[in-house]
Amino acid sequence: MRIGIDIMGGDYAPTAVLDGINLVYDMIGNSAELVLVGDRDIAHTYFKKKQINTNRFELVHAPEVIGMGEHPTKTFSQKPNSSIAVGYRLLAEKKIDGFASAGNTGAMFVAAMHTIKSIPGIIRPCLGAFIPKTNGHTLILDVGLNPDCKPDVLYQYAILGSYYTQYVYNVPNPRIGLLNLGAEEEKGNILTRATYQIMKGTTDFNFIGNVEGNDFFKDEVDVVVCDGFVGNVLLKQAEAFYTQIKKRKIQDEFFDLFNFENYGGTPILGVNAPAIIGHGISNQIAIKNMILHTIDVTNSKLTEKIKEVFQ
Amino acid sequence: MRIGIDIMGGDYAPTAVLDGINLVYDMIGNSAELVLVGDRDIAHTYFKKKQINTNRFELVHAPEVIGMGEHPTKTFSQKPNSSIAVGYRLLAEKKIDGFASAGNTGAMFVAAMHTIKSIPGIIRPCLGAFIPKTNGHTLILDVGLNPDCKPDVLYQYAILGSYYTQYVYNVPNPRIGLLNLGAEEEKGNILTRATYQIMKGTTDFNFIGNVEGNDFFKDEVDVVVCDGFVGNVLLKQAEAFYTQIKKRKIQDEFFDLFNFENYGGTPILGVNAPAIIGHGISNQIAIKNMILHTIDVTNSKLTEKIKEVFQ
Numbered sequence: 001m002r003i004g005i006d007i008m009g010g011d012y013a014p015t016a017v018l019d020g021i022n023l024v025y026d027m028i029g030n031s032a033e034l035v036l037v038g039d040r041d042i043a044h045t046y047f048k049k050k051q052i053n054t055n056r057f058e059l060v061h062a063p064e065v066i067g068m069g070e071h072p073t074k075t076f077s078q079k080p081n082s083s084i085a086v087g088y089r090l091l092a093e094k095k096i097d098g099f100a101s102a103g104n105t106g107a108m109f110v111a112a113m114h115t116i117k118s119i120p121g122i123i124r125p126c127l128g129a130f131i132p133k134t135n136g137h138t139l140i141l142d143v144g145l146n147p148d149c150k151p152d153v154l155y156q157y158a159i160l161g162s163y164y165t166q167y168v169y170n171v172p173n174p175r176i177g178l179l180n181l182g183a184e185e186e187k188g189n190i191l192t193r194a195t196y197q198i199m200k201g202t203t204d205f206n207f208i209g210n211v212e213g214n215d216f217f218k219d220e221v222d223v224v225v226c227d228g229f230v231g232n233v234l235l236k237q238a239e240a241f242y243t244q245i246k247k248r249k250i251q252d253e254f255f256d257l258f259n260f261e262n263y264g265g266t267p268i269l270g271v272n273a274p275a276i277i278g279h280g281i282s283n284q285i286a287i288k289n290m291i292l293h294t295i296d297v298t299n300s301k302l303t304e305k306i307k308e309v310f311q
Numbered sequence: 312m313r314i315g316i317d318i319m320g321g322d323y324a325p326t327a328v329l330d331g332i333n334l335v336y337d338m339i340g341n342s343a344e345l346v347l348v349g350d351r352d353i354a355h356t357y358f359k360k361k362q363i364n365t366n367r368f369e370l371v372h373a374p375e376v377i378g379m380g381e382h383p384t385k386t387f388s389q390k391p392n393s394s395i396a397v398g399y400r401l402l403a404e405k406k407i408d409g410f411a412s413a414g415n416t417g418a419m420f421v422a423a424m425h426t427i428k429s430i431p432g433i434i435r436p437c438l439g440a441f442i443p444k445t446n447g448h449t450l451i452l453d454v455g456l457n458p459d460c461k462p463d464v465l466y467q468y469a470i471l472g473s474y475y476t477q478y479v480y481n482v483p484n485p486r487i488g489l490l491n492l493g494a495e496e497e498k499g500n501i502l503t504r505a506t507y508q509i510m511k512g513t514t515d516f517n518f519i520g521n522v523e524g525n526d527f528f529k530d531e532v533d534v535v536v537c538d539g540f541v542g543n544v545l546l547k548q549a550e551a552f553y554t555q556i557k558k559r560k561i562q563d564e565f566f567d568l569f570n571f572e573n574y575g576g577t578p579i580l581g582v583n584a585p586a587i588i589g590h591g592i593s594n595q596i597a598i599k600n601m602i603l604h605t606i607d608v609t610n611s612k613l614t615e616k617i618k619e620v621f622q
Contacts, residue, residue: 189538189539213544213546214551216404216548217552224455226544229492229499229541230544232492232524233492233524233541235524236492236523237527237549238548239524241549244528244565245564254559255555
């Protein structure tokens with residue numbers, strides 16, 4: 001298995017990424033070959049300084065960088081030699097089996113749509129994030145790729161989230177909840193009321209009904225489906241809480257789980273190959289976890305399983 | 312000034328409400344007369360037991376109760392002698408100057424629309440809630456009355472929130488933020504992108520631009536405007552965090568501010584008279600605060616000021 005890593009992606013790139021690669025190298029042994037995508041000179045200088053044998057890795061030169069704040073669509077077409085564009089090209093040409101970056105999320109998504117493309121039948125690929133609960137995590141999706149959704153899009157999210165948690169995290173028969181403002185079937189906005197009607201009685205996934213904003217942290221649901229606007233706002237509020245927890249020097253093992261720096265990212269669900277987006281603020285631990293997660297996602301054959309169900 | 316209080320409203324009614332009334336009585340002195348609306352026998356039994364002189368209060372008998380879980384619209388028409396219906400009737404007939412209840416939120420809203428009605432020009436009245444920040448509170452509105460909103464509705468929320476915080480909380484020139492998934496003008500869903508366009512450059516309120524889910528708790532914004540779906544989910548997530556804080560026995564003065572039991576409720580903004588909705592879980596402290604807030608809102612002439620601007 002060959003895993004491509006964008007060494008230029010993330011707020012602390014390239015150092016944090018290269019440190020993370022260094023950290024993970026011995027852990028993965030022969031299970032995967034790492035293909036580093038980015039500026040060759042920067043990588044060589046780093047390896048030299050750290051006295052690391054460059055031959056451990058394949059290096060694919062990509063002299064351009066898409067900045068964290070740059071406009072995704074414009075920049076992607078203007079920088080064909082950026083690490084993100086080159087990485088996706090390798091993925092589309094099957095020269096690598098998975099690609100990971102902690103860089104510009106929008107650009108990662110736009111590039112995916114232009115290169116590896118959506119799985120036929122998928123209306124809109126999506127991106128999830130994990131929110132800790134008292135024993136494990138709840139996947140919330142979408143968290144920002146699609147701020148406006150229709151019921152059939154949320155229905156597909158439920159399938160994608162169900163497959164992802166089942167095959168990558170080994171959650172048996174994942175419980176899927178529809179984020180709403182009340183537990184009752186008739187509660188909600190136009191979107192959620194219509195979505196409830198197409199989800200109820202489904203055999204495509206284990207629909208447990210509506211869940212509310214205060215149902216997080218309980219072990220009652222594995223995947224929460226919502227439009228990307230709500231998901232984004234919720235996720236950021238959770239981050240803001242964690243920031244306050246840290247600022248106030250509160251030590252607590254549950255709240256420590258909210259340290260998003262340590263998360264390894266999640267795959268874009270619904271595209272034709274494993275593309276994993278890490279958090280922009282990733283430190284070396286997060287990069288290490290992002291690489292391990294990319295190996296897990298690739299190993300799980302998640303993409304192939306999703307393709308089968310949408311055939 | 313005469314303030315009506317629904318003694319049957321709330322999860323712990325009537326005891327918590329009567330305890331709260333008892334608690335507040337000496338504090339308000341001659342500034343307001345309290346008119347208790349609800350079951351006369353229950354009130355009398357309580358006063359007798361507590362050895363309180365019933366003559367302190369005017370008592371308006373309302374033998375029916377709208378339960379916390381009952382369907383708002385149906386129940387309101389089926390129970391014309393419920394404490395909520397009777398209270399609003401008094402308010403509409405100007406026999407009281409303000410009305411407060413910690414009862415069924417939906418029924419409080421439906422009853423308001425049927426009795427005191429919207430201020431002409433207001434498309435949709437709304438309900439806010441306060442989320443603590445490090446020095447004070449941020450008003451978020453709407454938090455559930457209107458799960459589907461159009462840009463002109465959000466624009467009116469901004470005016471309503473601006474007036475409410477300015478005249479009731481004495482915040483000078485309140486900073487109004489549009490809840491969104493990015494800081495930039497072009498970010499958002501269809502609703503927020505269109506709303507941004509009509510808000511920018513306005514002189515009706517102090518628009519500071521987009522705010523994100525992680526901008527809460529900072530002292531950068533006084534009023535956050537969003538549709539009732541997002542507001543509801545956000546507020547409930549904040550409650551869920553507080554529940555975890557308590558469960559884990561974390562003592563912290565900032566997080567203690569999230570104890571929603573102590574909040575006195577907020578007025579329905581955009582109706583023709585002060586109607587204050589308290590939190591269902593109100594204890595006697597919350598009821599006390601709800602009554603004090605109703606007096607403040609009535610004193611501030613907020614309703615009259617809003618009417619003037621929408622003339």
